[in-house]
Amino acid sequence: MIEYRNVRVALLGGGTVGAQVARLLLEHKEEFASRVGASLELTGIAVRNLDAPRSADLPKELFTTDAESLILGADIVIEVMGGLEPARSYILQAINSGADVVTANKALLATHGTELFEAAERVGAQLYFEAAVAGAIPIIRPLRESLAGDRVKRIMGIVNGTTNYILDKMDTEGASFEDALAVATELGYAEADPTADIDAFDAAQKASILASLAFHTTIPLEKVHREGIREVTGKTVELAKKAGYVVKLLAICERLIDPETGEEAVSARVYPALISREHPLASVHKANNAVFVEAEAAGSLMFYGAGAGGPETASAVLGDLVSAARRHIIGGPGLGASTNANLLVLPISTITTRYHVTLSVYDRPGVLASVADVFGRHGVSVELVEQGTFGSEAVSGEAAPTATLVIGTHAALESDLASTVSALAQLDAVSSVVSVLRVEGA
């Protein structure tokens, strides 16, 4: 029997992800030891409530509420607690006491990443975070290592499992937003506060991490344009379906030219968009994620798989743990990531894309002409107009027939589209602007 050296692993968090990390670590102890060349000893699991139900049957004596003592005795600390504090302080404590760190916490990395990476670099500690973006899918390591010798031009993908689950259920089963969210929460996909998913904070955090790695530039969270799926109604999904599209929450990070200076710049943005049903992203169902990466030399790459879930996310955490443990026993500093390209992050107003504007209009003569005139005056070229009459709306106390107009545009500048929409809302013929959705992936 081989006598392995011990690597002490402290686990912070025993929830959806943490319980599965602990289970797999204990179940495959021998395999981990032979793979790493050291025994990975789980020294404890820090939790808030010792008696909370767990998704795995784990030895009671491993649980503690004293995270700080657990960190003190650890070689590697895995943080799967979530939230900004005390996660930030615990990770800093771990780094400063000589431990390496594995985290799944995108909120923390997108908010305090610079501080944590600098702290790790100062002492040569390793900081791994594969689980923070797109769950089980290997995407951090490909960007940080495999593509480090290439120039990434564009990333487009679905990076939030919860919202994909909701939109998919609305599209395929006609489910209500609320019912689909309840199931996604039950299945452990949603964040502790699902607002983070619905309002796309989670996707924006992931876009900030992806763009920073891809473009070697710190992309602060507040520079990521963010729109969530709260406004996406059953009607929006139904109209999209009729027109041959599906609504997906997309994260897009790309290199662009700054129109003002002619210099290279970048954009990072997250919003619900229409994707043709023929596009590969249209067939990303349930809580799966998919990320397309376009690089100068490599060309187009596609990463697909489970974006959320306990065992799935635990797989990414454990992959990081194996890497960290191997390096821990060999010694030497952790992996760095360069951010010295310092590219400017462009505002959303400078982005060009196609749009579908859905209007509810009064069914009167001349409506189409006045709507088309507004688009023309703002320099937005119309590609298609579709009309369907349904419903009626009260005007000055009387019911008046209303029609739905869907106007598809050619590629237009975001700022021109925004002024078009404001002007449309002022037209007498327009009862309301039902939705404005970008069309991506053409």
Ligand SMILES: NC(=O)c1ccc[n+]([C@@H]2O[C@H](COP(=O)([O-])OP(=O)(O)OC[C@H]3O[C@@H](n4cnc5c(N)ncnc54)[C@H](O)[C@@H]3O)[C@@H](O)[C@H]2O)c1
């Ligand atoms: N659930 C997923 O599918 C998924 C996927 C990828 C990344 N993540 C990330 O993984 C992390 C954990 O997610 P989760 O779904 O397992 O969360 P969870 O809410 O199910 O579990 C959190 C665990 O951390 C413990 N905890 C929280 N605050 C604590 C504190 N102050 N002291 C001690 N223990 C504390 C809780 O007791 C609980 O055991 C988050 O950062 C999340 O964004 C989750």
Ligand SMILES: N[C@@H](CCO)C(=O)O
């Ligand atoms: N709440 C996140 C977990 C995975 O990061 C999601 O739904 O994608």
Ligand code: NA
């Ligand atoms: Na991942």
